[in-house]
Amino acid sequence: DGGITQSPKYLFRKEGQNVTLSCEQNLNHDAMYWYRQDPGQGLRLIYYSQIVNDFQKGDIAEGYSVSREKKESFPLTVTSAQKNPTAFYLCASRPPPGQGLNEQFFGPGTRLTVL
């Protein structure tokens, strides 16, 4: 089945630890995105990548890092510098230009809780 997978579904972390969230897609999409969602605040863009080996900061990149070494994979690291890391993290990808209207498709999300 084609789609976007995120793992794990639930993640617990002790304060001060870094943690990496996985995002994989087999849709052959070039562009991938990371968002966080907090209650009442909608989705906020953390980082995005339009192509392999390139990525851009979103609106709330502080305390996060990403890599894009493969087209299929866009892992997000939540570092200890992130002040309020507890949130629902969503990964998305977008079809290439000409194959849509720039809509994005989401993975099932990872719910991170910092203890």
Place this chain on the structure above:
Amino acid sequence: RKEVEQDPGPFNVPEGATVAFNCTYSNSASQSFFWYRQDCRKEPKLLMSVYSSGNEDGRFTAQLNRASQYISLLIRDSKLSDSATYLCAVSSFTGGGNKLTFGTGTQLKVEL
């Protein structure tokens, strides 16, 4: 002013009712517009793209008004299963590429 704004609701409506949501956006250069549906503790799922001419998919109708910079979603004959949060999203190009900006979502509760 937020880039994309929605009334958070909740909208509590009886089954069978017609309900409409609006979403305003501030960037006049925005290019594409979407409605997503998000169930509790799940990921957003694309409901419909919004075209300038308006588009309909069964009980759902989406409209775009570029002059007034808003998009709307109309749901006819509401079902219990329509209960969810509806997010509008607006696409724009920046120096780094294409981005979607989301509203905070409007919560719909359809009741018996």
